[in-house]
Amino acid sequence: MNYTLDFGPVIDALPSLLAGCLGTIGLAIGGMVLAIVIGIGGVILRDSRIRQIRWLVLAFVEIIRNTPFLVQIFFIYFALPLAGLRLDPTPTAIIALGINGGAYAIEIIRGGVQSINRGQIEAGLALGLRKAQVFRLIVLKPALRAIFPSLASQFVLLTLTTSVASAISAYELTSVGQRVESESFRSFEVFGTMTLFYLIISWLLMRVFGMITTRYFSYPVK
Structure with a gap:
């Protein structure tokens, strides 16, 4: 075969591919921010005195961690409109990434x-500090x-997971690459x-996570 x-x-398509890279980074950052919010909130609720709330958090973590991300993003994009909630591909991808990453973040932060x-x-x-101050x-x-380090690795994985968002035509690198390939057959x-x-x-x-570790989370040198 030659x-x-x-x-x-x-x-020729390099500008579009680079724009797709920016789209991937944008989805990843949005998903990371939402995942951190869900992670911290989930840890707080996980220790709630109300048993039903604890059960809801546990159920959320188990459901998300034991179902494929593709099914999750399809559910948000295709099933929720039946309940009257319709979202564009990009917000859908960010929410799905945040929910998926948040389930893992809850367990990591809780540990x-x-x-x-x-x-x-x-x-x-x-x-005399309040509970919120003690936690913070x-x-x-x-x-x-x-x-x-574990959280950073999870967020890198979340960034690579953005490629699945091409299944709903969210604007990111994989969707742009697929379009270029379908037009050029290369x-x-x-x-x-x-x-x-x-x-x-x-x-x-x-590299960014490494700099954050050095700047904010490294132990003082004696």
Whole structure:
């Protein structure tokens, strides 16, 4: 089989592919922010005195972690309109990514919170701090320091998961690449270039997370 490489169509479509990279990063950032909010809120509700609320959080985590992301995004995009809630592809993708990442973030953050010495929490309460202040000042930052590497890895995975959003035509790298490939029929060149872009995006994210770790979560040098 003779196959001649031709990156001409890829070079011509480079502006669109780079714009798709920005779309991927935008979806990832939106999903990460929502996942953090869900993660922290879920941890707080997970320790609620109301048993039904605890059960709802547990059910949410188990359902999301044990169903495919593709099914989740299809449910939001195709099933919710039947209940009168219709969303465009991009908001749908961000919400689905946030919900998916949030379920994992709840367990990761909860593990970090449980690693905090109970005596520190009791000391904070003894000093007159409210529970919200104790959680924010005494529990959250040390917990984040302990779990940030796991959380960062989960967010990199969430970024790569944005490619599934092409199934609902959300604007991101995979959907743009598929369109370029369907127009040019240069599968190897297009998907090879997309692979390189995803590697670069992942590497850049790990560098950013590494700088955040150094700046905010590293222990003081003695």
